[in-house]
Every structure is written in C-alpha cells, then in structure tokens.
Amino acid sequence: MQTSPLQDSLLTAFQGGQERALARVLTLLEGGRQDSRGQDSMGQELLQAVRQLGKRSRVVGITGPPGAGKSTLSDALISVYRARGETVAVLAVDPSSPFSGGAILGDRIRMLRHTHDSGVFVRSVATRGALGGLAQSVSAMLSALEGFGFDHILLETVGVGQSEVDIAQVADSVVLVLTPAGGDGIQAFKAGILEIADLLVVNKADLPEADRFSRALSGALELGDHGFDSWMPPVLQTIAPSGTGISELVLALERHQTYLRENNTATGLEARRLKRARFEVRSSLLQWAEQLTGAAGNAVFSRVAQGQISPLEVARTLLEELNRSSLS
C-alpha cells in the first residue's frame, strides 16, 4: 500500500520512537472515517503501515463499573512494569458527554503524574457518535500503540455494557474489576460480563463483605462452561492504593499469558488474535452501515415510518447502491 510523502516522514518519526509522531498518528486514526463508497480516508494507509510493522504488545483489558478503582489499579500495574524497565501505554475508552465536551475522567491527573516518564503513554478515546466508529477507532489506535513498540497496553473501559463486551474482544487478557459494595456482582451477572473475564479482581478488599463476595464470584464462575484444559478465571483481592494484592495480579496475568501461548489453538493466543481480527473487520462493516443510514435522505425513512416499506428492503437497497458505486 502506498503512503504519501507527508505520511512517510510521519512514519519515520513514529518508527524513531518520537511520542509526538505517535500522538499525531493516534489522532489521525481516531478521526479517520471511510467515505460512503468504502474508500480509504487519510487514516487507512497509515493504519496498514503501522500494522505491517508486525509488533505485538501484551494487551490487557481492564473493565468494570464506575468507581471500582480501575484507574488506581492500572496505576499500580504501571508502577510494577516501569520498575522492571518495561514500557506501558494506557488507552482509556472514555464515555464523554456533549455537555462536558470531552473526557472528565481522572486521566488528566494521571497524565500529569506520568508526564515526565517517557515509558508511559496515556490516551483517551471519547465515545462520541455511534458504536461502529468507536470500535474502529479503538482497534486502529491499539494497532498504532503496538506498532510503536510498547511492552504492555492497558485498555480501560468504563461500564458493564455491551460496548465493554465488544471492546474486550481486542484484549489478550481481560481483567474485570469489581468491589464488594454497590451490587457490582449482580451488575456483572446481568451484563453477561463474567463470561469475558480472564481474571476477576475484587478491589477495595478491605471492605467488610469482600470475602463473601469473592466466594460468591468463585461459585458463579464454577457454574460456567469450562473444559478440562481451559483457563479457570482466578478471583483475586486487591487494595489498589496500598498496593495490596498487586504482585499477585501481575503474577496471575503472566500465568494467563503463558496459558495463551501454550494453548495456541482453540482457546489460546492464536484464537485471541483471530477474534480480534474478526472484531476489526466487523467494526469496518458496522461503520459503513452507520454511514449508509446517515447519508440516506429523509424521504425513504418517512416511507418506513408510515409502514409503506420495510426497514429490511431499505437496508438491501442501500447495500446494493454502495456496491454499485464501489464496483464501478
């Protein structure tokens, strides 16, 4: 795939390890949109270029309800990895409000804290607009962070909804962070998110109900469908601010990575990477679907609203139009 001279110099700086080039690439990839004919926009060539660098990081998804302490936990992990001289990028998927106009997470505070450490890179993705766009932005930005050569990438998402389940598909290991308080457990059950967790962390384990809650989680996990040779998610306890349980978490993450490498088939690393690729393709399709309906005129939707034509017929027509234009 060809790149422009401007992109060439950007890529050179990127490969040279310049964080400003990384930041620029991420911005291009976050904003990059395909047009309605499915043609490349500026970000796509760049994306393929960074993917072709063929570098891989250990991607850890960290998810859980707001207030569970995900950021503090990430910080504790960062400290451990940095002490070993390993580099870490944090990609925080940050549901933003049109009222606040952007991120209101504690990321800024963290960014300040790590601002003089070139081995740590923090970036937020705001979840404006529709889901397809977010999914595509996240997987593209993840590829860029990998291409830049970080040893670890922490992918933080806030919530226990479907978008978290979706986004977790791009991680090698998924850590679900819950607290004994606030009905987190029930929430996790209801969202079906236990299913995607490779490790469960009961944070704020100094709260009174921590042990009972941990046992309940273990019990729920045992009800799940685990094969003889498959990974059984451990339930860990942490108190993130004091660092209690963090080294156990690091160890458990390493055990999971080892498991993935050693079971490089149905449930292992290869399967994870295939899942991620599938997700990336699906994200492209989703984004097209959204753009197609965005571009169609009100007249057709008015007929749908009046029951004169079915949504399915319109969907089929839109797809045929897309193909006629991109095939011509």
Next chain:
Amino acid sequence: MQTSPLQDSLLTAFQGGQERALARVLTLLEGGRQDSRGQDSMGQELLQAVRQLGKRSRVVGITGPPGAGKSTLSDALISVYRARGETVAVLAVDPSSPFSGGAILGDRIRMLRHTHDSGVFVRSVATRGALGGLAQSVSAMLSALEGFGFDHILLETVGVGQSEVDIAQVADSVVLVLTPAGGDGIQAFKAGILEIADLLVVNKADLPEADRFSRALSGALELGDHGFDSWMPPVLQTIAPSGTGISELVLALERHQTYLRENNTATGLEARRLKRARFEVRSSLLQWAEQLTGAAGNAVFSRVAQGQISPLEVARTLLEELNRSSLS
C-alpha cells in the same frame, strides 16, 4: 407481501387481540434472523404485516443505572394508566448472563403481579449475542406491540451505556431515572446519556442529597444546546414505592407528547418517527455486518491478524460477495 397460511391464522388471532398470538409473534420476531444473502427469514413477513396495521402506541423509554428504581417507577406508571382503563405493554431489555441462562430481573415478580390483568403485558428481551441482533429484535418486537394496539409501551433498559443510547432512539419520550446516591449523575454525564433524556427523574428523592443533586442536573441541562422553541427536559423528583411525584411525572410525559405533536417538524413527533425508522434500517445493516463476519472463515482472519491484509479490505470483499449473491 405474501404470508403463509400458518402466518395468516396467527395474524388473525393477533388482530383478534389474543395474547397468546402476540406472545408467539414476539418470539418469532425476537429469534428472526436474516440469512447471509439478506433474504427474509420467517419473522420478516410477519414484521411487515404487523407494521402495516399502522397502529401507534405512546412509546416511553425508561433508562438508568441498575438500582435506580426503574421497575418500581414503571409499576407506578402502569397503575395510573390502568386506573384510566388504558392498556400498557412493558418491553424490558435485560442483559442476561450465560451463567444464569436468562433474565434475572424482577420481571418475573412483576409478571406474577399483573398476571390476571389482561391490560398489562410484560416481556423481556435478553441481550444475548451481538448488538445488531438486539437492536433489531427490540425494534421488531416494539412494532408488534404497537400493532397489537397497546395505548402505552414502556421500554426499559438497564444501564447508561451505548446500547441504552441506541435503544432510546426508538422511544417517543425518554425518561432517565437517577438516584441521589451512588454517583449516578457522573455516570450519566460520562455516558452522554443526558443528551437523550426528555425527562429526568430523581428517584428515591427522600435521600438527603436529592435537592442538591436535582439542582446540579438542572444546571447541567441548561448548559446544553436548546433552541428557543425546543423542549427543555424537566427534572422531577419521585419516591416510587409511595407514589410521590408519579402524577407529576404522568403530567410531564403528557406535556412532552403534546410538545411532540405540536412541533411536528424538526424536533417533534415526525422527527422521532424518522429517527426510529433510521434506527430500524441501521439495525438491519448491523445485523448483516455481524452475520458476514460470523460466516467468514478463519483463514482470512488469520491473514488479518498477521498484518498481511487490512480489516478494511476484508470488509469490502465480504460486502461485494454479499451483493453478488443477492443480486444474482
């Protein structure tokens, strides 16, 4: 559109007001899937048939974080509507766990409570599988409930995530239920969900921080972008179990419906119906996208995972294949 003899008798029973026929139709629509060539499956003809009945209900979306008291609030609304002799259907989008094997909400309790009242119909949709499928199931089931002739439909979703934002697009009025406790406000801000709320309800208004929280919400709303003639979401206080504030909520919902009818253009009822039609078309496209990636073989994703081919190229090829097969 043609229907089969079996569907004809089902439709006759449906139009005759038989709840068992409604239940059967809903099951067919929930499970209905288009095949990879975009052909109709059993549910699609049925869907178009119930849509062509041309009936409309008042569709109220009720959303908010778990534990905010959405179900109790819905119950209170049901009581008011039933006292007037109006019929109500509840469609509860219920994030289910693979471990629990289905819905674990309080719906069953409610169903028992209303089981002898033929003017109330409660149905859950489990959010198994991917987002496109859920969105399509919900909009199809909504059309069936409207076709059956309910005066009101309450569409409950649990959470403050993107799927709630999505699903709220099919409602005429969206009620966001929050509580003074538990950082709900921040959650609502972060998820950008204030933007989609037509009415805000601070439930559990007997909690100490209720007034301060309500004022903060009003303040946040005033920062939003409201035109001179557009609807300003009111902030209401309720204590659902005791019925406090419920008649004010009913009144506010009626004011919103009147507003929608009287501003039948950019922000009114017509605009809502167009938005819903757009959502329905988009859902069909999303589901195809998911089916396309589901059906493709591992070999192609393996090449994506190794950086040999971009996700975008694969997406384009899949679309072209879909079109070749459905155009031939």
